[in-house]
Amino acid sequence: MDTLEKRTMTRHDITIDNIIQKLEKAMDLAEGEKQPSAMIQAALGQAKVCGLIVEKQQTTNIDGASVTELIAILREALGEDADLVLQRLGITDKPMPKANADATDTVN
Numbered sequence: 001m002d003t004l005e006k007r008t009m010t011r012h013d014i015t016i017d018n019i020i021q022k023l024e025k026a027m028d029l030a031e032g033e034k035q036p037s038a039m040i041q042a043a044l045g046q047a048k049v050c051g052l053i054v055e056k057q058q059t060t061n062i063d064g065a066s067v068t069e070l071i072a073i074l075r076e077a078l079g080e081d082a083d084l085v086l087q088r089l090g091i092t093d094k095p096m097p098k099a100n101a102d103a104t105d106t107v108n
Contacts, residue, residue, distance in 0.1 A: 019049050067091070 001015065009015070023045045030038035048052045060073055075082040086092065 016049055020046055023049070 027042035
């Protein structure tokens with residue numbers, strides 16, 4: 001955490017204890033209003049603040065990867081959803097047709 005973030009947190013009295021306390025109030029309110037979804041979100045928030053739930057991020061270097069390799073990486077990361085993303089992007093893993101030599105553009 002950099003110095004600016006630390007100063008901002010200190011200035012606004014943002015601490016783990018304060019955040020947990022606010023999430024506890026939110027959970028109590030949600031329980032009183034019989035909103036289980038909001039209760040779950042507050043509980044998940046508490047768990048994240050306490051470090052019990054850590055969202056993992058995976059990065060992959062794609063510099064120089066071919067389209068086929070990029071598609072494989074996307075499928076590995078997204079599973080079944082990859083095909084929907086590829087379709088929306090207009091990308092297929094079928095080979096691209098070769099350009100007709102007569103149909104190429106030339107600059108005069």
